Amino acid sequence: MNAYLTFKALHLIAIISWMAGLLYLPRIFVYHSETLNNEGQKETFKIMEKRLFFYIMNPAMILSWIFGLLLLHSIGIQSLADLWLQIKLILVIILTFYHFFLLACLRRFSLNTNTYSARFYRIINEIPTVILIIVIFLAVFKPL
Numbered sequence: 001m002n003a004y005l006t007f008k009a010l011h012l013i014a015i016i017s018w019m020a021g022l023l024y025l026p027r028i029f030v031y032h033s034e035t036l037n038n039e040g041q042k043e044t045f046k047i048m049e050k051r052l053f054f055y056i057m058n059p060a061m062i063l064s065w066i067f068g069l070l071l072l073h074s075i076g077i078q079s080l081a082d083l084w085l086q087i088k089l090i091l092v093i094i095l096t097f098y099h100f101f102l103l104a105c106l107r108r109f110s111l112n113t114n115t116y117s118a119r120f121y122r123i124i125n126e127i128p129t130v131i132l133i134i135v136i137f138l139a140v141f142k143p144l
Contacts, residue, residue: 021056
């Protein structure tokens with residue numbers, strides 16, 4: 001079996017899982033921040049957020065990085081000289097920082113100290129979408 005194609009398939013599976021979480025968690029935050037006096041509903045959101053982050057998003061992010069680095073090793077470290085790959089890696093680092101920003105938001109919700117509005121979460125929910133589009137075009141077309 002071709003190691004490169006195996007790593008690529010596993011990388012894509014991990015990325016899809018990670019992106020699903022990066023897109024869905026802020027949407028849950030929108031609904032959570034709009035919940036006012038319903039403590040039962042707030043607790044349900046806290047459970048959903050925690051499970052999504054720790055059981056799906058964290059493992060998916062870690063596997064995305066592992067298989068991405070294995071892909072890089074497979075094609076050769078000299079590929080880092082390609083501008084498209086440098087830009088892609090910078091965008092993935094930004095997504096990783098975004099991932100940990102969402103963790104900070106999750107912790108605020110768990111402590112009932114969230115200060116961001118539902119509108120804020122709607123706006124930041126677009127960040128991973130835009131980055132995903134750019135990364136896909138970079139990876140497919142390798143334009144630079």
